[in-house]
Every structure is written in C-alpha cells, then in structure tokens.
Amino acid sequence: MQTSPVRLGALIRYVSFRHAPKFRQPRPEEVIGLPVKETPPHCVPAFVLPDFINEAEERALLALTEPWFSRLPCNEGHMDALIHHYKEFYRSYKGLMEGEGACGSCEDGCRHVRRALERCWSAASGYVPATPLDDRVHFLRLSECGFIRAHADDTRNSSGIIAGLCLGSARVMTLTHPDHAGQRVELMLAPRAFYVLMGAARYKWEHSVDWIRDDDEHIERVRGRVPPGERSLVFDGKKTEFRRGERTAIIFRGVSPLELLKHKTLERKGHT
16 A cells, blocks of 8 residues: 655654664554554654645645634643643544635635645555544644643544644654653654654654753743744754744544444444
8 A cells, every 4th residue: 555655765864763772663564554553663653754745735724724823812831731832723624625615715725725634634544544533633833932742642532643744844853752761763843744653652652842851941932932042953963954933733633442442333333
C-alpha cells in the first residue's frame, strides 16, 4: 500500500535520533498498516512528511481558519498547564468536505482546502487502517509565546494515531521517555509538513512543542513576553533558517476506544 511518495531519507532528515542512540525510527513498511503491537522493539514510530501540501493550499487553509480564530480569545494557559498562549476549535471533517460554504466562498480556495484536508485524512487513515479517524478535526494555534509542555496522550480519549498538518511558522517537537532519562527524539515541524505519532510514540513517549524545561525564557513566555535575542529554531544541534512565530496545526486523531469497540462490533455483525 502506498501512503506517501516521500522516501525514508526525507523522513529521517526531519526526525533526529542524535540524542536517542538506544532507539531508531522504524522503516515505514515496519509499521504502516500493521497492528501497533507488531512495532519492532526500540523503535519510535514518529514521522514527518515534508512539503505535504503546497503554498497555495497553505494560504487557503490559513484563510479558512482566520475568521474562526479571530473571534476567539487567546488562552494564556490550559487547565492542566500543558499549553500556553493558544486558541483552538473543532470542526467536522465531513462538514468541511461536504457542507456548502463550510470551507469558504472562494471556489479556488475551497478546492485547495478540500484537496489538502482529503490528502491528510487519507494519509492518516493509511497508517493505522484498523482504527477509524474521529470526524472532529482539531484546529490549534500557538502564538509566538506559545508552547506545549511534555505529556503522553490519554488512551481513554483517542486510539491509534495523532497526525497534524503544520501551517505558518515552524516549531520543534521533542519526544522524551520517563524510563529513559537523557534520551530524546526531535521532530522538525516545518511549514506545510505533516507529522504522525502512533503507538509507543504517542502513549509511552511524552511529546512537547518548543519546550524541554521551564527555564527563564519559558517563564517569560508564560507571562506573554517574548525574550529579546535569537529566535532561530535549533534542530538536531544546529540553527535552522526557521524562526519562531505564530503556528497553526490541523490535527487528526483516531476515535475513542469506546467508538472503536462500537465500530468493531458493527463490523463483526456485518453492518459497516
């Protein structure tokens, strides 16, 4: 099954195991379309597909989200203090793809939006085909000060996979493991890239965005102040051409375990 034209070499350039020598990135054929429990030991199934959409599609998606985001206040902190300086909302994938006027009034823009969203949905579905995707699509925007502290996803809320399309500015995602101190995996979430976390990468490794620890810089950013000085992103031990700014993510997740059980029950009864 072909899920993406991106070669493994391209995937590796956007995922760094420099600081996690005990682990490796699985080859796509080792995990895509297979049960999560069959992932090879010491593999971290995390992928970044660069340039997954084009610039016209990115502009159309940002134009789509702007009216919704502009009406929302910026949340300074999440209830569990994991996310700072963000806005978020949810929309139905089916509604965006089928609803009249749901993706804007411009015909060209609507075509770009639906083509990009369909590509994301298809790719995410292909990684873990046994787990349907939740119809609710999560739109999350981080301000220039925003960041996400390390956390592992809760298995009660969603199954299988989380995948996100990156718009606007780049950020670096870091994966750390509570049982493997000092080991970390880095993902370069470049503009127009599509990232995928599945299995252990989602539930056993903790993931953060633009955060490793609560240092002086992040304390200032919690207060809504951008510290002066260098803002170039560092990835794989090197400065990059990317600078921190406002970043939007469009996120897809597997259905909840309860919905997955319902789906499998209906499958067995032949009512899919």
